[in-house]
Amino acid sequence: MAARERALVELATDACWGLLQGSRVGLLAWTAPDGPTVRPVNLAVAGRTITFRTAAGSAMTQQVDDSLVALQVGATDGVERTGWSVLVRGTASVSFSSEEASPAEPWLRGARPVTVTVHAREVTGRVLVDDEGQIPHG
Amino acid sequence: MAARERALVELATDACWGLLQGSRVGLLAWTAPDGPTVRPVNLAVAGRTITFRTAAGSAMTQQVDDSLVALQVGATDGVERTGWSVLVRGTASVSFSSEEASPAEPWLRGARPVTVTVHAREVTGRVLVDDEGQIPHG
Numbered sequence: 001m002a003a004r005e006r007a008l009v010e011l012a013t014d015a016c017w018g019l020l021q022g023s024r025v026g027l028l029a030w031t032a033p034d035g036p037t038v039r040p041v042n043l044a045v046a047g048r049t050i051t052f053r054t055a056a057g058s059a060m061t062q063q064v065d066d067s068l069v070a071l072q073v074g075a076t077d078g079v080e081r082t083g084w085s086v087l088v089r090g091t092a093s094v095s096f097s098s099e100e101a102s103p104a105e106p107w108l109r110g111a112r113p114v115t116v117t118v119h120a121r122e123v124t125g126r127v128l129v130d131d132e133g134q135i136p137h138g
Numbered sequence: 139m140a141a142r143e144r145a146l147v148e149l150a151t152d153a154c155w156g157l158l159q160g161s162r163v164g165l166l167a168w169t170a171p172d173g174p175t176v177r178p179v180n181l182a183v184a185g186r187t188i189t190f191r192t193a194a195g196s197a198m199t200q201q202v203d204d205s206l207v208a209l210q211v212g213a214t215d216g217v218e219r220t221g222w223s224v225l226v227r228g229t230a231s232v233s234f235s236s237e238e239a240s241p242a243e244p245w246l247r248g249a250r251p252v253t254v255t256v257h258a259r260e261v262t263g264r265v266l267v268d269d270e271g272q273i274p275h276g
Contacts, residue, residue, distance in 0.1 A: 004245075005245065005246065005247035006245045006246055006247065007246065007247055007248075008246060024216050025214045025216060025221070027165060027176065027210060029167035029174045029175070029176050029208065030174055031169045031173075031174055034206075034227075035169075035206030035207070035208065035227060036167045036168055036169055036174060036206055036207055036208040036227070037167070037208050037225070037227060038165065038167050038176070038208045038210040038225055040212065040214065040221070040223050068172075068173030068174055069173070069174055070167065070173065070174040070175050070176045072165060072176040074178065076163045076178065078162050078163060081245045083163070083178070083245075085178050087175070087176055089172075089173060089174070089175060107142075107143065107144045107219045107221075107266065108143065108144055108145065108146060108266075109143035109144065109145055110145075128245065128246075
């Protein structure tokens with residue numbers, strides 16, 4: 001079986017935001033005191049504002065305020081070897097104000113009163129394409 | 139419609155390694171000079187050795203050697219609100235030796251002669267469960 005090799009095509013910024021706006025789950029990466037770490041989050045992306053909710057006592061709440069972060073959303077299909085990935089890099093801010101609460105809907109039960117906002121400085125994205133430069137379909 | 143709230147259950151270390159061994163795509167997070175960043179990678183996980191291949195001139199090749207990294211694998215289903223996530227934290231090493239080449243099969247065309255090995259110091263994982271403590275099925 002011939003390997004189906006793919007190439008990457010950069011996505012335009014507007015396309016990246018469109019994919020972000022359609023995403024309900026992302027991965028937040030930040031540098032904890034003991035090194036890089038990653039957590040899945042349930043996002044709300046309204047316009048170009050990215051927020052999510054977390055617990056008051058979480059490591060994230062304690063560590064990401066006013067810090068550099070990266071947020072990734074994407075999808076891959078290992079059978080068809082399709083996929084895309086959008087990466088937001090910027091800073092995070094943490095708010096305990098209920099007036100600024102994120103509209104994100106956490107899947108997890110339990111109080112999540114803290115809102116984290118990701119302030120994007122750089123938004124990039126890439127999609128896998130086939131030999132013809134097309135996005136493969138299954 | 140009632141929200142289907144989930145809880146998180148910690149996965150045992152052996153279960154985390156089983157999920158890693160079944161994963162072909164992961165996300166590598168590291169701290170670049172300008173802050174945290176994330177890249178999708180095509181993994182090979184043999185036993186407890188995690189490797190992948192990258193290009194000689196990539197930012198990853200230049201930045202991750204002997205550095206702290208985090209590697210995440212997982213899956214989520216936004217309709218059923220199911221999902222799991224495994225996080226490996228440790229250090230990376232970079233090898234240009236063809237004798238140490240990773241068996242990982244990159245989806246991308248083009249030479250990827252550099253092997254990155256992730257040396258795990260901490261492996262944790264969590265899975266979403268329903269009100270009965272069961273993994274939801276679609």
